[in-house]
Amino acid sequence: xxxxxxxxxxxxxxxxxxxxxxxxHLIDVDVLTWPEIELIMRTTDEMKGILARPxxxxxxLNGRRVTTLFYEASTRTRVSFETAARNLSADVVSIxxxxxxxxxxxxxxxxxxxxxxxxxxxLVMRHGVSGAPYLAAEVFGGxxxxxxxxxxxxxxxxxxxxxxMRENLPGGDLRGRKVAIVGDILHSRVARSNIWSLTxxxxxxxxxxxxxxxxxxxxxxxxxxxxxxxxxxxxxxxTDIEAALRDADVVMGLRIQRxxxxxxLLPSMREYxxxxxxxxxxxxxxxPEAIVMHPGPMNEGVEIAPDVAISGRSVITDQVANxxxxxxxxxxxLAGAHEAAAGEPAR
Amino acid sequence: MSASEGAQPGGPLGPPVGEIVGRLELEKAWLVxxxxxxQGPGEIVVIDGILESVVWLEGDEATGVTDRGVVVAPGFxxxxxxxxxxxxxxxxxxxSGSAAAAHGGYTTxxxxxxxxxxxxxxxxxARIQAAARASxxxxxxxxxxxxxxxxxxxxxxxxxxxxxxxxxxxSDDGSPVRTPKLLRSALLYxxxxxxxxxxxxxxxxxxxxxxxHEGYVASVMGLAGWPVAAEVNAVSRDLAVLxxxxxxxxxxxxxxxxxxxxxxxxxVRRAKAASLPVTCDVTPHHLALTDEWIAGARRWSWEALxxxxxxxxxxxxxxxxxxxxxxxxxxxxxxxxxxDAAACLAALLDGTADAVATDHAPHTVVDKEVEFGRAxxxxxxxxxxxxxxxxxxxxxxxxxxxxxxxxTTGPAAVVAASPATAGIPAARxxxxxxxxxxxxxxxxxxxxxxxxxxxxxxxxxNSPLLGRELPGRVLLTIAAxxxxxxxxxxxxxx
Numbered sequence: 001x002x003x004x005x006x007x008x009x010x011x012x013x014x015x016x017x018x019x020x021x022x023x024x025h026l027i028d029v030d031v032l033t034w035p036e037i038e039l040i041m042r043t044t045d046e047m048k049g050i051l052a053r054p055x056x057x058x059x060x061l062n063g064r065r066v067t068t069l070f071y072e073a074s075t076r077t078r079v080s081f082e083t084a085a086r087n088l089s090a091d092v093v094s095i096x097x098x099x100x101x102x103x104x105x106x107x108x109x110x111x112x113x114x115x116x117x118x119x120x121x122x123l124v125m126r127h128g129v130s131g132a133p134y135l136a137a138e139v140f141g142g143x144x145x146x147x148x149x150x151x152x153x154x155x156x157x158x159x160x161x162x163x164x165m166r167e168n169l170p171g172g173d174l175r176g177r178k179v180a181i182v183g184d185i186l187h188s189r190v191a192r193s194n195i196w197s198l199t200x201x202x203x204x205x206x207x208x209x210x211x212x213x214x215x216x217x218x219x220x221x222x223x224x225x226x227x228x229x230x231x232x233x234x235x236x237x238x239t240d241i242e243a244a245l246r247d248a249d250v251v252m253g254l255r256i257q258r259x260x261x262x263x264x265l266l267p268s269m270r271e272y273x274x275x276x277x278x279x280x281x282x283x284x285x286x287x288p289e290a291i292v293m294h295p296g297p298m299n300e301g302v303e304i305a306p307d308v309a310i311s312g313r314s315v316i317t318d319q320v321a322n323x324x325x326x327x328x329x330x331x332x333x334l335a336g337a338h339e340a341a342a343g344e345p346a347r
Numbered sequence: 348m349s350a351s352e353g354a355q356p357g358g359p360l361g362p363p364v365g366e367i368v369g370r371l372e373l374e375k376a377w378l379v380x381x382x383x384x385x386q387g388p389g390e391i392v393v394i395d396g397i398l399e400s401v402v403w404l405e406g407d408e409a410t411g412v413t414d415r416g417v418v419v420a421p422g423f424x425x426x427x428x429x430x431x432x433x434x435x436x437x438x439x440x441x442x443s444g445s446a447a448a449a450h451g452g453y454t455t456x457x458x459x460x461x462x463x464x465x466x467x468x469x470x471x472x473a474r475i476q477a478a479a480r481a482s483x484x485x486x487x488x489x490x491x492x493x494x495x496x497x498x499x500x501x502x503x504x505x506x507x508x509x510x511x512x513x514x515x516x517x518s519d520d521g522s523p524v525r526t527p528k529l530l531r532s533a534l535l536y537x538x539x540x541x542x543x544x545x546x547x548x549x550x551x552x553x554x555x556x557x558x559x560h561e562g563y564v565a566s567v568m569g570l571a572g573w574p575v576a577a578e579v580n581a582v583s584r585d586l587a588v589l590x591x592x593x594x595x596x597x598x599x600x601x602x603x604x605x606x607x608x609x610x611x612x613x614x615v616r617r618a619k620a621a622s623l624p625v626t627c628d629v630t631p632h633h634l635a636l637t638d639e640w641i642a643g644a645r646r647w648s649w650e651a652l653x654x655x656x657x658x659x660x661x662x663x664x665x666x667x668x669x670x671x672x673x674x675x676x677x678x679x680x681x682x683x684x685x686x687d688a689a690a691c692l693a694a695l696l697d698g699t700a701d702a703v704a705t706d707h708a709p710h711t712v713v714d715k716e717v718e719f720g721r722a723x724x725x726x727x728x729x730x731x732x733x734x735x736x737x738x739x740x741x742x743x744x745x746x747x748x749x750x751x752x753x754x755t756t757g758p759a760a761v762v763a764a765s766p767a768t769a770g771i772p773a774a775r776x777x778x779x780x781x782x783x784x785x786x787x788x789x790x791x792x793x794x795x796x797x798x799x800x801x802x803x804x805x806x807x808x809n810s811p812l813l814g815r816e817l818p819g820r821v822l823l824t825i826a827a828x829x830x831x832x833x834x835x836x837x838x839x840x841x
Contacts, residue, residue: 030567030662109716129718130558130569131672138670150720152569192569216566223563223660 021333025137025144028153029196043329061088067120069095071127081124084327112136143334158193160326168291175202180244183254184213190295205235208244212265248286252293253278253304279305291315365483367396376417381752382778388412396828398785420751421777422454422786424758427704434463439709442482447805449824449831451730452788455487455773461521467493467504469512485829491518494533500525510540515768518545534592538599541767545602548581558720560681564638573681575608582611586618603627607680609690616699626761628704629691631735638682643667648688658685674715674722675809702757705729709807727807734817784828794820
């Protein structure tokens with residue numbers, strides 16, 4: 001792995017922009033180099049420092065306008081982004097599609113153009129259709145920060161997951177560490193973004209779930225099976241929960257939605273829980289010091305046992321807290337990329 | 348040339364579009380005649396719309412004339428296009444579609460009946476025919492009638508009346524013939540009338556919500572997978588029903604359009620070997636483009652094929668140069684892998700595929716400038732088909748003569764195979780025939796053109812090839828002895 005020089009300048013005193021960040025938008029982690037991911041991690045460290053202070057507010061984004069546009073219901077992601085923006089003193093405008101012109105049939109492109117005309121500079125967006133933020137970024141003059149699109153990507157979640165893993169693993173190094181992600185992989189943008197970031201980090205990644213919720217993932221794993229992608233490790237796909245959990249350092253559960261039964265993908269929630277639930281007995285296969293994660297919202301008693309969710313191994317509340325710091329870091333880096341990215345390819 | 352809609356201006360030297368070509372002499376061009384299976388240096392003379400002479404040059408006269416320069420071929424025949432009229436005139440009209448066709452080298456186009464209202468009775472056909480006459484374009488517009496009333500998949504359309512009015516077959520294209528039971532009735536009834544059923548082979552049970560070919564690219568991009576089984580299942584159903592129908596009605600015929608997967612083409616290959624009366628076509632986009640274009644790759648399908656026949660990895664190859672999720676790549680059936688594209692090419696080379704058809708599907712910006720999963724399916728492709736096939740020729744993958752045949756004699760033979768249409772002009776072998784009204788395309792393989800919204804005469808600018816240089820600039824298209832298209836720069840070049 002490449003090492004990088006520390007970010008230049010000090011964030012809090014002068015607002016000096018680090019020079020290593022080149023991206024105008026952040027739509028997925030697939031475009032990030034490892035040095036860029038490390039820059040995000042270090043910037044997150046600084047943000048955590050701010051959050052540890054009595055007054056958790058710095059003027060870094062004073063006067064900058066952050067707009068959140070959520071086409072899907074979300075509590076924690078939206079609040080996390082808005083808290084992060086306010087901690088940086090940005091002006092926050094929050095658009096909920098339930099009360100906007102979207103309900104009158106306004107197209108995404110028209111909505112984005114309207115928000116830009118109203119002064120939006122950084123657009124945090126969540127959308128139910130994969131790729132929607134690319135369409136937004138094509139017409140938006142500012143920065144797009146993806147808060148989750150369809151089944152495709154959830155880059156801030158993957159980065160906060162990575163940050164939380166590094167924080168909890170000795171030495172902060174994922175290389176060779178076994179990470180098991182268990183649940184509905186097929187429909188999960190969290191899993192897809194984590195594939196990019198965790199293989200970049202050198203983790204031994206295992207994706208596990210019922211065959212109906214793994215569809216297509218074997219083809220991805222096969223394509224990477226020769227380690228063909230530069231800078232990216234390989235990953236494993238399995239329906240064998242014991243193989244996935246055995247000697248794992250990190251175990252992450254994903255939400256199982258009830259709609260999957262109507263779609264004929266699962267017989268019942270009860271059967272899912274019987275075969276795949278993260279419970280104490282199964283977790284005994286993992287390393288004793290293994291941590292348990294979940295991006296939320298949880299169905300306790302389905303994909304994760306309640307006692308596991310609140311056990312000493314669980315770092316789920318750390319994920320939520322780190323989410324604010326990671327999002328502060330990304331808002332800060334994107335805002336600073338304004339000048340750096342002028343004339344650069346928009347991606 | 349202005350890209351304005353409606354009547355097209357003529358080129359700098361020629362008559363206006365629609366006028367008889369008074370005199371045209373082309374010296375030292377490369378002639379391709381798929382009927383006599385001959386190609387080589389030659390000269391043609393058109394007088395008062397008639398192809399008066401075709402002279403094959405030999406010896407010194409032929410020196411320096413190669414198949415890399417100006418090529419003369421019979422006008423092309425597209426078995427599958429959407430001109431959107433009536434009902435969706437914002438996307439295309441018979442007039443704009445005909446102008447686009449002529450720009451692509453086509454002199455005959457068969458349009459699909461998924462209009463609004465659907466072409467399920469003779470009144471709608473009369474409107475299309477009237478629009479074709481009013482357009483002033485000499486491009487011949489043929490039509491398929493709907494299989495079912497309103498394309499609803501319930502009852503048969505007014506098949507007999509449509510046959511009397513001149514449709515060349517029936518299709519519910521845009522959708523498959525909904526049930527095997529309806530397909531069986533349609534094959535029998537259309538067989539009685541001497542016409543084919545053209546099926547869009549898709550098992551809709553498997554494709555609900557699907558966005559892209561199920562595979563590596565769709566998995567990475569979080570797009571709902573469109574399984575290969577959807578096409579294979581439908582082709583398998585269609586062939587089984589056809590075999591059954593033939594016992595009652597030996598004139599039953601089936602044409603499968605835009606077949607896109609290796610497995611489905613294998614089924615057609617075996618059915619043909621067993622002498623079932625089935626034909627099929629493949630599209631230029633399934634030959635040349637692949638699902639990795641959705642991720643932002645822009646290499647041709649044959650450049651994306653590894654030596655072992657598997658698709659290369661566009662991420663590993665670092666070839667993602669374009670913005671991802673471009674909705675002009677959303678098409679039904681979806682773009683497959685390089686392996687599927689190679690199977691389409693193999694089918695074209697071995698005759699499993701009888702023709703190349705464009706599935707020209709123009710759409711408005713409103714229907715395409717949306718989220719990928721919400722975009723309308725279709726590619727505006729009638730103007731880029733020749734360039735795409737010539738890219739295959741340039742790469743050494745497809746002989747020029749086979750490319751021309753797939754655009755001329757191939758589709759004509761599909762129409763000629765049905766008793767009721769065997770005698771129509773479009774079914775005649777498309778050759779360079781002296782003494783007949785000229786049906787010609789003249790293109791320069793040595794010249795390229797850039798695909799831009801302005802360069803496309805179609806109202807549908809939904810081409811994934813926008814911005815790309817394509818080989819083979821069309822200089823002149825003559826349909827039934829009349830000028831259909833002339834390159835605006837043709838005069839400057841002389």
